[in-house]
Amino acid sequence: MEELKTSIKYPELAIQANKEEMLSNMAEFIQPRKTDVLLDIGTAMGDAAFALADHVKTIHGIDINPKYLAKAQKMATEKGIGNIEFKIGTADGLEFPDDFFDIVICRLAIHHFSEPVKALSEINRVLKPGGKFEISEVVYSDFVRSQWSIINHLKEPYDRLYTYLELVHMLNRAGFEIISIRPFNYKTYRGVTKWLNTWFGEGNNEPKERMKDAILKLDKRVLEEMRFTKDPDPEQGWVWYYNCMEILSVKKAKPA
């Protein structure tokens, strides 16, 4: 449960980067039907669930963080969306029966999972045969990962960072067949001081300085690949991009 405790602290602002852009064409990619029942794993404040609510029959949104879910619930009421049910839960032990969902989505969440293989097996279990699984995740080259892991470890020591091939292999092994992929970028959008405050609090300067220092000492190739730019005003702009992949797969039928 240790890694969950850190996920709970996940600053809410950090997950809102260019979300409009990320969510706007999700339905087009997944192609849901009005009759579909969908599970959103790591729903956080429900952004993806809200974006898909009109396209499906029912959505179940689960997350480990009760604060997010309370906000998501409130937002659903304000928006007049009545077809989403939120529950606190984790992917490695899903509280749903076998062959239940038409679609499962998991967006920028699997790096928090302590048991990703078990989680994918659970996702496979709750999906109907032929059901769709959409996963979005930051993907790293081997080299960038080796460097960025050091940075990431300072803020979220329990995260695991993936290469695209690792995700593909995990999906295949868990019984999914990939049918479509598309890359997208996830841009950090706020000043580095604010970004660090969300992780370490306002007063706690030592780890923040360590983190800044570690970022600036990154290999030039990493900074290039992540398109790192340093605004003249350090309070405003240190911008970098995470390379992400959105992968759509289907649950393979079990061999007879």
Add this chain to the structure above:
Amino acid sequence: MNENLLDILVCPTTKGSLIYDKENQELLCKSSKLAYPIRDGIPTMLPDEARSLSLEEMEKLNR
């Protein structure tokens, strides 16, 4: 909480069916002997946060 959910939800560990204790706002699982709390209408389906059912409670459920 939407009571229709009860037909769907299972225990995250044993996948056994759940019994809704409306009065105490809990979801009870006989097979794992756990009670999952419902807080502000949101079920907490985490075994680590569930309460173990007492012998008396188990007997009551089995009656």
